Amino acid sequence: MEEPQIEEGESQNKLLDVAPALISVHPSQKSVAVTVGSDLRVFDLIENHAVTLVDESSHKDSVRAISYGASGKLFVSAGDDKLVKIWSAESWRCLNTICSEKRVSAVAISGNDSHVCYADKFGVVWVVELDGINEGKVLPSKNGAPLLSHYCSIITSLEFSPDGRYILSADRDFKIRVTVFPKEPLQGAHEIQSFCLGHTEFVTCIAFVWSTDLTQGYLMSGSGDSTVRLWDVTSGSLLDTCDVSTMAGHIESNESEPVQVTVTDICAIPNTCSAAVSIQSFQGILLLSCDLSSHTLSITKVIKIPGESFIPTSISLSTSTRLLWMVSGASNGSNHPGYSRVRVISCIETEPLVVLEDEQIPGGVKLLEQLQGKVSIEESVMSAAAEAVRAAMSSLLMKKQYSDEKREFRKRTRNDKKTTH
Numbered sequence: 001m002e003e004p005q006i007e008e009g010e011s012q013n014k015l016l017d018v019a020p021a022l023i024s025v026h027p028s029q030k031s032v033a034v035t036v037g038s039d040l041r042v043f044d045l046i047e048n049h050a051v052t053l054v055d056e057s058s059h060k061d062s063v064r065a066i067s068y069g070a071s072g073k074l075f076v077s078a079g080d081d082k083l084v085k086i087w088s089a090e091s092w093r094c095l096n097t098i099c100s101e102k103r104v105s106a107v108a109i110s111g112n113d114s115h116v117c118y119a120d121k122f123g124v125v126w127v128v129e130l131d132g133i134n135e136g137k138v139l140p141s142k143n144g145a146p147l148l149s150h151y152c153s154i155i156t157s158l159e160f161s162p163d164g165r166y167i168l169s170a171d172r173d174f175k176i177r178v179t180v181f182p183k184e185p186l187q188g189a190h191e192i193q194s195f196c197l198g199h200t201e202f203v204t205c206i207a208f209v210w211s212t213d214l215t216q217g218y219l220m221s222g223s224g225d226s227t228v229r230l231w232d233v234t235s236g237s238l239l240d241t242c243d244v245s246t247m248a249g250h251i252e253s254n255e256s257e258p259v260q261v262t263v264t265d266i267c268a269i270p271n272t273c274s275a276a277v278s279i280q281s282f283q284g285i286l287l288l289s290c291d292l293s294s295h296t297l298s299i300t301k302v303i304k305i306p307g308e309s310f311i312p313t314s315i316s317l318s319t320s321t322r323l324l325w326m327v328s329g330a331s332n333g334s335n336h337p338g339y340s341r342v343r344v345i346s347c348i349e350t351e352p353l354v355v356l357e358d359e360q361i362p363g364g365v366k367l368l369e370q371l372q373g374k375v376s377i378e379e380s381v382m383s384a385a386a387e388a389v390r391a392a393m394s395s396l397l398m399k400k401q402y403s404d405e406k407r408e409f410r411k412r413t414r415n416d417k418k419t420t421h
Helices: 002-016 244-248 364-372 379-396 404-413
Strands: 018-020 022-025 031-036 039-044 063-068 074-079 083-088 094-099 104-109 115-120 124-129 145-149 155-160 166-171 175-180 192-197 203-209 218-223 227-232 237-243 263-268 274-279 284-291 296-304 314-317 324-332 340-346
Touching: 018 379, 022 063, 022 324, 031 063, 031 074, 031 324, 031 340, 031 364, 039 063, 039 364, 074 104, 074 115, 083 104, 083 115, 115 155, 145 166, 145 175, 166 203, 175 203, 203 263, 203 274, 218 263, 218 284, 227 263, 227 296, 237 244, 237 296, 244 274, 263 314, 274 314, 324 379, 340 364
Parallel strands: 022 314, 063 104, 104 155, 155 203
Antiparallel strands: 018 324, 022 031, 031 039, 063 074, 074 083, 083 094, 104 115, 115 124, 124 145, 155 166, 166 175, 175 192, 203 218, 218 227, 227 237, 263 274, 274 284, 284 296, 314 324, 324 340
């Protein structure tokens, strides 16, 4: 009787092991980083060459989260190998490696580069203090201190508020927690400002809509329930909901039940009230605008990517050039060769919006060879990657129910136990 259960568990694990390709762009577009599987690939856009990472050991399993700090001095990568790596975004030397007890699902860097926070798949957010790291020195290994917990719910996204007052954490159980970031973070965060409740499926991504004219930031969140929602984080009030599947008009179904899609990423456009949004199974990007006077969200433009099967798994924007960088791709496991496809949209705030040809992208062929794994990627590879990501996202929509026997089997065979040295 156990054999079918083991096979079912293995099948579910394979879906959850699919690692979507990620992209992050330096705030001033000095460099761009892409991960697919365990590979971290960086291209220097100033010197126009591939970056050689300086580290004693690379990631050994799929990278699940990457981020540049707001200052552009630091970069963080983390994932299934339970390692959080803090890099100098200038020398690309690894300055510190933190060993997590569990697999890491999200990271965030505070606005003043004083702290890095990371979340594990058991719902705990940890904080690391970065004394002296801005000097570019390699620091002695540190352990994270527990900051807050979502109590066994996978945390899918972490974000500091633009003013640094709050740290926001979103999870698989439909909620977003707004926590006051304490003056002494190593002692834990004990003051909850609000909860943003309203999503009906797992929350995938969060991003602040913020400008210098606003006295406070407003939050956009995306979910597996086909919506982008606008929140007042101070009170936790839901201000508006935008159903991206029906308004984008890209889903056709003969079924009586509405088809749900997952919002895979949100990228706020700095100093505007707009954001770019990517959606599972949609070959393009949506531009959403927020009217802060009436607290409403609306889709202002649908940008379709012509030609090949390019479905963005991650998007990023530099604050200086307004180029929207996109990546599509996935990898199954640490030993699976991963390819990714990079595309760029120019003039994100003006008309006309142009999807750049490969030779028009900053860095050109040299960049594509570094970030994609090779210059030309077959359409069949990208289609297979898109289907793998779709299946993995769909598996998150259903909470698994286990018998007592199955639970005991999972306890005996789990691979996230704390190792002793």
